[in-house]
Amino acid sequence: MERRVVIISLLGVFLGACDRAEPVQVVIEKEPSVDGLVETVMNGGGTFQDVPFASLIESSTGNRVLPLNPQDPVDAQILQGIEDAMNVILKEFNESDITHQESRINEVSAHFEEALLREVGRIPELECVLPRTAEGKLQRAGYPDLLIRHVESGRVAYLDPKLVEEGSLKSSLRTFYFTPRRETSKVLHDAHHLLIGIEHDGNTGEWQYLRWHLVDLTHFEVTLKAEFQASNRDLYTPELILKSAVAPGFDEGKE
Numbered sequence: 001m002e003r004r005v006v007i008i009s010l011l012g013v014f015l016g017a018c019d020r021a022e023p024v025q026v027v028i029e030k031e032p033s034v035d036g037l038v039e040t041v042m043n044g045g046g047t048f049q050d051v052p053f054a055s056l057i058e059s060s061t062g063n064r065v066l067p068l069n070p071q072d073p074v075d076a077q078i079l080q081g082i083e084d085a086m087n088v089i090l091k092e093f094n095e096s097d098i099t100h101q102e103s104r105i106n107e108v109s110a111h112f113e114e115a116l117l118r119e120v121g122r123i124p125e126l127e128c129v130l131p132r133t134a135e136g137k138l139q140r141a142g143y144p145d146l147l148i149r150h151v152e153s154g155r156v157a158y159l160d161p162k163l164v165e166e167g168s169l170k171s172s173l174r175t176f177y178f179t180p181r182r183e184t185s186k187v188l189h190d191a192h193h194l195l196i197g198i199e200h201d202g203n204t205g206e207w208q209y210l211r212w213h214l215v216d217l218t219h220f221e222v223t224l225k226a227e228f229q230a231s232n233r234d235l236y237t238p239e240l241i242l243k244s245a246v247a248p249g250f251d252e253g254k255e
Helices: 002-017 034-045 053-061 073-094 105-121
Strands: 047-052 126-129 146-150 156-165 192-200 209-216 221-225
Touching: 047 053, 053 192, 053 221, 073 105, 073 126, 073 146, 073 192, 073 209, 105 126, 105 146, 105 156, 105 192
Parallel strands: 156 192
Antiparallel strands: 047 221, 126 146, 146 156, 192 209
């Protein structure tokens, strides 16, 4: 029941954000049926565009997304702290092979997270930690990755580092994901929501980091696209497999 309430609430946000488009027929039942879900998706209810991220956060967590004002003294200290930290980190990473041990650029993100924790945490006015869930559990997966707190004021900024290849800032491929979940949400404060995009040269295994872009997500808009999906664990079950065979000449005993 709790899950249905969240879904209905979020649909209200999505539909409100899409008032420029034709009305979408959304089928919501007390116990949703497959027919009802398919009808919703086929009538266009599976895609919602131009959804304000700030509204999504407030609806799913009860917390506000606060715009960052560079003229505000506290916000200015947060900005300066991030800039100082990034200058140190990019110099360190470009002059060493710290990240070259990784085979995929996505795996490099963890190095930037750890480095930001270290460098922002060294600034007296700020602290940088991994955000926890409402139950106090430490959870690395999911948005956001880092929490920065201004010590004196208590103001919070969430920070999400992303690696992006040079020349792909205008790409339409999906690179940002947020899944609203009541039990595991890490957004527990009214806060700034920031994303830092770190451009690299695309030289796999020997990356050089060229520049960074700090993005304020206050006016950011996202898209929800519903799809029916499954994992390999769902597909390759004994109940579904009709027949299996080994390739000719392949000796499974030597695998």
